[in-house]
Amino acid sequence: MLKVGLLGAGRIGQVHAVNIAGNSRSSLVAVADAHAPAAATLAAQYGCEARSSAEIVSDPNIDAVLIATSTDTHVDFIEAAAKAGKAVLCEKPVDLSLERAQQCLIATKDMGSPIMIGFNRRFDPSFAALRAQSARGEIGKSELLSLTSFDPAPPPVSYIKVSGGLFRDMMIHDFDMANFLMDDRPVSIRAVGTSQVSEEIGLAGDVDTAVVTMTYADGRIAVIKNSRRAVYGYDQRIELLGSYGLLQAHNILENSVVKSTVEGVVSGKPVHFFLERYMPAYAAEWEAFVTAVIDKTPMPITLEDGVAALAMAEAATLSAQTGQLVDV
């Protein structure tokens, strides 16, 4: 039984708590949060202790630490927990600074602690099925990948300002998905981004609508489309064209009801946002982490994967600013 300490009792931390407690091979033993009452409430619900982050990281009885705190604390917690010999699952992104993330990679390299970065989408049942079908050669050689990721609504501009920008904050998921689905990293990145959704976002120096095109050494192409606003819900789709066919992962709908009236045929909308959509993915992610720790197998997503996605975000940010293609 893996004894787990949870750092961060916010929205994402709460999702992880369900999965840690619900998994037959792990138990939640302690919760910490910068805002102490949040930790206390969550600890009470799961019958475990609320402690400080430092206590959790240094407790020899804790086997694994799940880091779901604010982004700027990720690297410090990863390094401290790894140093203390704990298995680590850290929410994405590693950091907003590529340099700092790379230093973390170097710093933890020889510590021997298994570290996984939580790109939850890799564990979405539909996305995972799509990749498995591609890996089995069901569409031959892959040629053209398209990722569509639209959020239902933009976050507050106060968040935008500290987010690192759309490419680092939002599209980073898609960069990792491209790496996951193409089984390779791109050689060049072209990005274009504009601010159409909210003037405030533009004034804050960020974009809210963006398209990135990437090429691979073998000629393959990937396209990523992001928008901060899709009023109909969380739009998360994948298309992969190959020599023998096309794979698509469509949205998951809130229910399966269809209403036909004189006004048209109305189906359910996509589930509203990431917590609903990726609930099964978070559970599968945790299961994969537990399995890798217990079986001592390689982490399915490494810290290096996290750094690679960040490097692509950096390149895209630069390309969008200069209009030039950026080699990576």
Next chain:
Amino acid sequence: MLKVGLLGAGRIGQVHAVNIAGNSRSSLVAVADAHAPAAATLAAQYGCEARSSAEIVSDPNIDAVLIATSTDTHVDFIEAAAKAGKAVLCEKPVDLSLERAQQCLIATKDMGSPIMIGFNRRFDPSFAALRAQSARGEIGKSELLSLTSFDPAPPPVSYIKVSGGLFRDMMIHDFDMANFLMDDRPVSIRAVGTSQVSEEIGLAGDVDTAVVTMTYADGRIAVIKNSRRAVYGYDQRIELLGSYGLLQAHNILENSVVKSTVEGVVSGKPVHFFLERYMPAYAAEWEAFVTAVIDKTPMPITLEDGVAALAMAEAATLSAQTGQLVDV
């Protein structure tokens, strides 16, 4: 080149005219209609002659007659045209009286003229594809057939009164489809019908919503659902469950556009009514008729098929009135 005389220049007659003229192996040479100006207009459009029905039927230069007149004239025209040695395509139903239809069958039996009854739905590309897949054994042995046929809106009650009732006028198409898809005729029929759509229809002694269940000698079951009103359009669907799977023919939509907004995900409606939905079926039906006449092969739908569907309508009418199952 098959020289064709068209009896009836109404809505259905006009559809047939397009197909007769558009088929490279047939030409429209004459049109008749009880309402002379209608025949004149249609004849002018196609550069052919408007004549009386009698003239068309007796013209030795005419090879085939298409009967698209009112139902009560069908039998007389079938018999006259067959006697004159013409190939005949007659719109369904043969007649509202089963007895009269049976007499027509006997009367024309030895005349040698090929006679086809126009159950257009057999030629719908989707329904025909479904049957072909079933015939190829793609779902193993068929077990349970479901036919859904809803009209967009009820006809005027004046029409209802002379229509022979829902089972003879509307469900007759489904009886023929069941015969077509099950490749056999049922041994028993149970019908239930009520008047819910329009009080007037009930007062006229007819039903507007009905369900028929039929069993076959080998244990198979078929269900037919009819309603005179589906406000969202012409609802025409088939489901066939077999030992290896399920075949479904869904509706054809007016277009392929899908709109997602905060109010839901809206698709196009089913095409509105039978002329739009079955336009390709009417063309394929005519092509099949022409082929059978020219190649001297058996008619794909015989007069006997028309009589069989009528006998089933009769049985269903009786079952709905008595609440008893009727053996056929």
Next chain:
Amino acid sequence: MLKVGLLGAGRIGQVHAVNIAGNSRSSLVAVADAHAPAAATLAAQYGCEARSSAEIVSDPNIDAVLIATSTDTHVDFIEAAAKAGKAVLCEKPVDLSLERAQQCLIATKDMGSPIMIGFNRRFDPSFAALRAQSARGEIGKSELLSLTSFDPAPPPVSYIKVSGGLFRDMMIHDFDMANFLMDDRPVSIRAVGTSQVSEEIGLAGDVDTAVVTMTYADGRIAVIKNSRRAVYGYDQRIELLGSYGLLQAHNILENSVVKSTVEGVVSGKPVHFFLERYMPAYAAEWEAFVTAVIDKTPMPITLEDGVAALAMAEAATLSAQTGQLVDV
């Protein structure tokens, strides 16, 4: 916090255990099973006690009893638990004997204990959404209901023999759904059933393919289709035609991936069976039970509802045997 004793540690009992433990307002305190080791294993997993059924039913510290034992024990446990003042959630059906179920209804009438019968499908998110839309009048007045329920594969014939037959064992869910969706009970039932899936089932005196047509006092009609075998998965669909439109609840698919190749466009299959399909329904059912018990509001599904569904199953069995319509 509702303290709950679980009777039955089989497949269904295990599903209920997850929901009892996972609900923030209930806790699982004891488990019983005729097969003691099964109770012990489940109790160990949830850190509660394995006891005898009698101990659970008589324990004054237990507030509610969930009955997930074999059907023939349902009535005894309902009566004992109700007599002991416990809230009861009992799996369907109440009993295979209508008479015995009715006696149970009479016996428990004045005991004051809240009793709910577990027709889980009422809590399926899509079915519940369909009913809510109908109840809000979104398709006007309902007219024609169609329920399709196909199992992926027939149970062993040994089970069939003690099941009470398809109408009591399988279609009973659909009878309850019809009552739920039509907000009324039918006045007449016509049933037809045949044995096509498995000869053994026929030899055991049961049917495996059946269609029931029911009429209501106000002229509405409902059709239920059942098959013991749909090789592509658990096929669970609803259609409700109304004066302003049609509501459909489609199947839930195993994933959202679509593959297009030269061989066609392939989507995911329906989820395989009831545990996968109705997992969210079981959780919502338990939540509804807990709410009704704690808030002392009427049970969403009463023992009388359970008896009513059984009476309809009885009537359908009779109709299928005699070929006659049965008034209910």
Next chain:
Amino acid sequence: MLKVGLLGAGRIGQVHAVNIAGNSRSSLVAVADAHAPAAATLAAQYGCEARSSAEIVSDPNIDAVLIATSTDTHVDFIEAAAKAGKAVLCEKPVDLSLERAQQCLIATKDMGSPIMIGFNRRFDPSFAALRAQSARGEIGKSELLSLTSFDPAPPPVSYIKVSGGLFRDMMIHDFDMANFLMDDRPVSIRAVGTSQVSEEIGLAGDVDTAVVTMTYADGRIAVIKNSRRAVYGYDQRIELLGSYGLLQAHNILENSVVKSTVEGVVSGKPVHFFLERYMPAYAAEWEAFVTAVIDKTPMPITLEDGVAALAMAEAATLSAQTGQLVDV
């Protein structure tokens, strides 16, 4: 009645012949083709004359000329026919040389003859419906357009060599669609193209897989994806994200049959290629041309539109070669 001469009796010319003859306001009076027997056969089928192109262009009895000849002859025929005072419908592209197309625009500017370029996709019922919905503001302000156009299989490399390349030959349709749907022309174009489908295409100096990203003065973005090979059929889709929602035009399927077996749920494929897919579009295009000529209203697609699309193809070709964004 518009008297029409058809130049070109090939595959596309034959499609136009059907529509010219089938339209109640136009008649086909003469056909020409560089390969005389082709013209003779087509003329025989429609009961009109086979003549030389020069004879058709100079015949004062001919009102309109439809140019469906090889691309390199388009400009000469446009200029000759316009000079002769005829209304002109010319297949796309105007020419492979932007300069020559621009000269044609200048040359015909003051001739007063109405000239339309045949971008048939604008008349596809689904695409036209999507644009109408966007124009009515149903998704608010448009923000991000995506066009997917995949051919079922690449043309012979001999054709590729004279085609002008993917951007001028294939993506030109999408450039026009972008202009049509965005109601504006882009300010910058970024293109990437690789040869993955066929090595021969790469050796011929062309690409077979390409992505173009375009930005507009108001910040909007459009993405076009092209592949010469989608083995499952002709893949033609549009997505337009706006401030109030998303519009999608999906593929048109060969039929509406869905088969569910243990192997999955299989639907019909997209219709195979452009003749099947755009048959209704060609008829609507011709109807629009006839209406504009007879009503003396502006042509729905002008020669200038044809030149604009060609200029975009030129820019994309340059961008793909240099890796730089190109201002237009």
